[in-house]
Amino acid sequence: MSTQNLTNTPAVHNRRGIKEQLTGIPRRRQLIALISPASLWLFFLLILPLATLVMLSFVKTAFGEGSTVLTLEHYRAFLQNTIYQRLLWRSLGIALLVTVLTLLFSYPVAYFMAYFAGERQNLLLTILIIPAWTSFLLRVLAWRLILGSNGLLNTFLMGIGIIQEPITGLFFSTPAVIITLVYIWIPFAVLPIYVSLQRIEGNLFEASADLGARPWQTFWKVIFPLSLPGILAAFLFVFIPTVGEYVTPALVGGPNGLMIGNIIWDQFSRGLDWPMGATLSLMMMLIVIVPLFLSSGLAERLGLTGGGDE
């Protein structure tokens, strides 16, 4: 052992030395060269736009004279104007509700596909994804045909005589926004849950049953905890884009179904108040980042990240 160590240490040292001699580039510069593509990517696609947004939120106006005047008035406006805050909380609430509903609907689908679909797994997977290939707008508008005053639902209900007149509140409302978003997100939530369920080793179910666990105990003690990474991924996939959603509320929400995304969109387009839009964007981002950090901490605590099974 000791002789091995004596000969090994200089050998390792030498190898590094030889490598440097061969390439002729000092180690420091090698490292810089290696990380530069990633850093460039990060700089142009993440840091630059974000910095622009932050800068924009501190100037008086986006154009003309005001663009050189630094001010905190937009942040003050955000804090004083309860409409903004209410809208932000409302958006968070809607996003949370949409996410929870989506997960509730997606989990059984993923469960069925992972364990009961057998050879039809691939077919079902394709069917699930096909709607995602059609235009987002089309899928949103399709709900107009279902929920609208002369839509399928009203026609059906009137046809079987349950109601005499069309229900008008169905469309252009917050429920319509929620229904549409849940529908849109289901395929995206099913996939990560499906993958995490499929990755669970089959013999764990047997081990659980063998140790005396009834099927429902196996679900809550083995299957569910092991599918948490998928649930977490699905949660973030759905929650984060939903908070800032503005197309769906604009199309199916009507005046009562507005979300913070619509106001931000208004600031940038009709209102031409880019600094206010930037401030609202940053506030929204700040609030969305919190669950992101919480969830990564949670994943670590559950021992779900890194390492895998081995």
Added chain:
Amino acid sequence: MVKNIIELENISKVYREKSGEVVQALQPANLTIEEGEFFTLLGPSGCGKTTALRLMAGFIQPSSGEIKIQGKSMNQVPPYRRPVNMVFQDYALFPHLNVEQNVAFGLKVKRVGKQEIDERVLKALEIVQLSGYEQRKPRQLSGGQKQRVALARALVNRPAVLLLDEPLGALDLKLRRAMQLELKTLQQKVGITFVYVTHDQEEALTMSDRIAVMNQGRILQVDSPMNIYEKPTTRFVADFVGETNFLTAKINQIVPGEVVKVAFGDKEVDVRHRTNGVHRGDTVTVAIRPEKLTLMPPNNQYEALPAVVSEVTFLGTDTRYIVDIPGGEKAAVRIQNTGFHRLPAYQVGDTVTLGYDKDDAQILSD
């Protein structure tokens, strides 16, 4: 009095493939396993040994027949209500639970009191020598340690029978040898019936009280390790367990209960009569292990087979000779390099006499 703890009555398992092909994983078989014994199902992969084990655990349902554990029929009993526990081939530890939680799993789902769980888990980890590893996650353990956790997780439930599906298969040779002895000692200590599945004949011989040798869905022989080795009843068993010479001979005469006179070419020798269903004039296979043969100088006073040495290999502890025997076949002979047998005792081309005890030769029925 010896009690049967597991009884398989006419049990069989048939699988229907997608192509419509029918696979007979287990031919109708009867098997009884006694309380407190270390019973091994031995055979090559695909022989049905794992199928038999999974039938006992309840993961699969038999196509016919009945399984009884402790005298009760288990056919309609789901795995979670059977008084057996299994140690899986790749351990099947729950990756999201630590060692302590893994071991406590079975007790928790059965709603055992918290204090009792703690005590029994502590004790189980002590038995498998893993005290102090309670908080580790399975991925932080070595193969041998995972093996011990799997063992503790099963034993803590105090099953009537512990089923082990090639539990040492994934370990390296040295660790495997150590674990073999440990398992055997453990089994004697806890007194639980072990049903052990393996394809490793050495493992089976080392650990078992009784062995069932299986091939192609059939149970060929159930016996003690010594009898499996010394008195194999079929060619497959003789071949699968250890090395064996299979020599073709013709039966000249049968003295019931005494000897069978068999002829190799024009030379006649005696073999102990043990096998039924053979008749005068039959061509049969005589099985004899290489270490049961010996070489002697020619023309001695013993009545034995003359042979010519055709190959000599020095193997360290012993020397292996290949000799030509009358009738044109070759036999392997293994002789220990003791003080009585100095090298080179015989060389290629030497004429020798092949000696053996007539009790050591076995006439095979197939």
